[in-house]
Amino acid sequence: MKSIYGYSEVDFENYLLSLGEKKFRAKQLIEWVYRHKIKSFDEITNMKKSFIEKLKEDFTIDEFECVKLQESSDGTKKFLFRLSDGNLIETVLMVNEYGYSVCVTSEVGCNMGCAFCASGLKKKLRNLETSEIVLQILMVEKFTNIKVTNIVVMGIGEPFDNYDNVIRFLRIVNNPLGLEIGARHITVSTCGLVPKIYEYSDFDLQVNLAISLHAPTDEIRNKLMPINKTYNIEKLKEAISYYIEKTNRRVTIEYILLDGINDTIDCANKLADLLHGLNVYVNLIPYNEVLEKPYKRSKADNMRAFFDLLKKRRINVQLRREQGSDIDAACGQLRSKEMKKEVLWEEE
Ligand code: SAH
Numbered sequence: 001m002k003s004i005y006g007y008s009e010v011d012f013e014n015y016l017l018s019l020g021e022k023k024f025r026a027k028q029l030i031e032w033v034y035r036h037k038i039k040s041f042d043e044i045t046n047m048k049k050s051f052i053e054k055l056k057e058d059f060t061i062d063e064f065e066c067v068k069l070q071e072s073s074d075g076t077k078k079f080l081f082r083l084s085d086g087n088l089i090e091t092v093l094m095v096n097e098y099g100y101s102v103c104v105t106s107e108v109g110c111n112m113g114c115a116f117c118a119s120g121l122k123k124k125l126r127n128l129e130t131s132e133i134v135l136q137i138l139m140v141e142k143f144t145n146i147k148v149t150n151i152v153v154m155g156i157g158e159p160f161d162n163y164d165n166v167i168r169f170l171r172i173v174n175n176p177l178g179l180e181i182g183a184r185h186i187t188v189s190t191c192g193l194v195p196k197i198y199e200y201s202d203f204d205l206q207v208n209l210a211i212s213l214h215a216p217t218d219e220i221r222n223k224l225m226p227i228n229k230t231y232n233i234e235k236l237k238e239a240i241s242y243y244i245e246k247t248n249r250r251v252t253i254e255y256i257l258l259d260g261i262n263d264t265i266d267c268a269n270k271l272a273d274l275l276h277g278l279n280v281y282v283n284l285i286p287y288n289e290v291l292e293k294p295y296k297r298s299k300a301d302n303m304r305a306f307f308d309l310l311k312k313r314r315i316n317v318q319l320r321r322e323q324g325s326d327i328d329a330a331c332g333q334l335r336s337k338e339m340k341k342e343v344l345w346e347e348e
Pocket of ligand 1: 112114116117118153154155156157158159189190191210211212254256285286287288289290
């Protein structure tokens with residue numbers, strides 16, 4: 001049996017054709033699943049009984065158990081969900097002036113090993129299934145009674161290390177008969193898996209790309225992000241240029257400011273040199289300190305000076321507003337107390 005939430009419209013069409021059924025029923029199925037939010041296939045009224053029985057044999061309509069829900073003073077909510085195999089994942093809902101934005105997790109753990117990041121403290125156990133990424137959106141809507149308008153794939157995991165499932169997820173949530181989340185309202189963030197950036201450039205949906213850069217030189221980036229030893233800044237920049245050329249879309253560059261590591265005026269100048277002429281938007285992110293890591297957040301004056309220098313050099317830049325840090329839901333903080341306990345338990 002498969003989860004009904006793992007199938008895109010094309011997947012349903014192929015399934016229907018294999019049964020000798022009409023292709024247009026794929027559209028009907030999507031409406032039943034995502035608009036009517038059926039709990040049982042028996043709720044379907046416009047399909048014959050024998051076909052409904054077949055659906056029951058082949059698919060489950062599953063849910064996550066919400067183990068914990070924390071709410072921040074700024075309205076941010078963090079969900080701890082239990083997957084069917086017992087693994088725990090986190091999903092964050094943020095309230096913005098433009099709507100409701102959900103930060104989804106793409107893998108159980110992460111193998112990228114970025115030196116400053118809490119998520120990587122737990123090695124990747126497995127990819128999330130497409131349905132498990134889709135269910136994060138559905139469960140957030142169910143538990144809060146809101147309609148999600150924006151998605152960032154920036155939770156735990158490297159989305160381009162689980163590329164096919166993430167791409168299928170994007171198709172499903174974007175489907176106009178289903179959740180109908182506009183491609184322009186969706187952003188996928190990568191630490192820089194270059195071959196996948198090329199593949200993503202040729203993807204037919206107009207979804208956004210964010211790159212976790214965090215350093216202006218290979219020397220610094222090699223120390224922070226092991227992926228840089230495989231795909232250095234030059235290769236990454238070529239891939240970003242290709243994406244911009246192919247899609248005509250502006251790329252977001254994420255840059256965490258780490259005290260004494262990458263936050264000097266010299267770094268800001270080098271970053272401006274690197275990005276000069278590229279259609280990018282730089283998001284400067286105040287580092288959220290992680291107990292097990294030695295890095296410190298940049299001093300406010302240095303962050304300001306870094307920001308001002310980029311502005312002066314005519315780079316589009318913003319200093320990101322923090323959300324949900326009081327419940328450990330801010331950038332890079334995803335990894336719950338429960339998950340820490342779980343890791344300890346494994347070590348015993
Ligand atoms: N693997 C993807 C997506 C998940 S991380 C990626 O690397 O882009 C989402 C963002 O949070 C990345 O830019 C990541 O570098 C950043 N981040 C990780 N730890 C952080 C921390 N402690 N404080 C602030 N941002 C952090």
